[in-house]
Amino acid sequence: MPAPTFQPKGSPIGRHLPWQPLLVLLVTLLGASPLACHTSPAPEFKSATPTSSVVVRNARLPGGAPIEILIVGGLVAEVGPSIPTNNSDSIDANGRYLVPGIIDSHVHLAYLPVGEAMVKAGIAGAVDLAAPLPLRAPAKGLDLLSAGPMLTAIGGYPTRSWGQDGYGLEVDSKPGIDEALARLQDAGARLVKFSLGAGPDLDEELLQYLVTEAKRRDLLVAVHALSDADAATAARLGADILAHTPIQPMSNETVQLWSNRAVISTLTAFGSTQATKDNLLALRDAGATILYGTDLGNTREAGISCPEIVAMQSAGLANEEILRAMTAAPAEFFGFSGLGSIAPGNKARLLLLDDDPFLDAQTLCRPSLVFSNE
Secondary structure: OOOOOOOOOOOOOOOOHHHHHHHHHHHOOOOOOOOOOOOOOOOOEOOOOOOOEEEEEEOOOOOOOOOEEEEOOOOEEEOOOOOOOOOEEEEEOOOEEEEEOEEEEEEEEEEEOOOHHOOOHHEEEEEEEOOOEEEEEEEEOOEEEOOOEEEEOOOOOOOOOOOOOOOOOEEHHHHHHHHHHHHHHOOOEEEEEEEEEOOOOOOHHHHHHHHHHHHOOOEOOOOOEHHHHHHHHHHHHHHOEEEEOOOOOOOHHHHHHHOOOOHHHEOOHHHHOOOHHHHHHEEEEEEEEEOOOOOOEOOOOOOOHHHHHHHHHOOOHHHHHHHHHHHHHOOOHHHOOOOOOOOOOOEOEEEEEEOOOOOOHHHHOOOOOEEEOO
């Protein structure tokens, strides 16, 4: 069966044009070449074995501090400015910059099953924000958290569009919500996603019940909400995560409602308008946790997205903030064990970069070497 077409979900522009012309337009407006974003040589890929031992020497952290690490059996065993090689193999980083593997906080890997390619490109973890049951096992070397199918009203988004093949789970009552949450949790879901504004929506009483019961089950709650009003409603209901940066201008009140929660960028997937970028910066300024996400499946690049990084820079995020949004922030927010930092005991999923990501975060999408622990 040929793969289904997949166009941007919810974007007023995306309903009329496929995603790729929008991407070309975006990067052209930002002064970047779309061709350059996709033709970087594939990085060298090294996979650890359970018995392997290797020292990475002569590396630097972002900002320039020297670092060497010992990797044993796929884990970081020792970190310091200098480590004896002993009987271990060694890799000379030649002054390149060492960073943790990247976490993409918004993907659809059932729709675009490219997990192995993601690992080889430098993705260490991902969050799948709509996938049919049963949930697929992730590719080796990729930690994957899944929401399972989106909970939605009868005939609600996305069951009558791109997600008609099990990407949405329709409910219309409190017992139905209880049953759906139990199914998701039994299947291994770690979070729940619902939609507002794409219609038809559950009424607020049922949505409040959904959010309350999900939290009682220790499930994070993500929402697809692109307007100011829908984002405000979702915050008042208790949602934890904006699955996309809203595309309509957000009021100061709505921004403040999200000040202690999280927003996933997905700027490239929705055209990266000035209003969207302003929203992301306002949420950052208010204290929201910013998470890098590509909406993979909607976008098609199985790796670290140069256009998304360019868009985040254009929005006004500092290079250090972009690196954090791609590593430590999602590791902490979602609880990815062993990811997000270079520390003893963490998984040896690492990137070597030619340039300092504190000076230009775009080097993150062009790693010269990718380490995987499997």
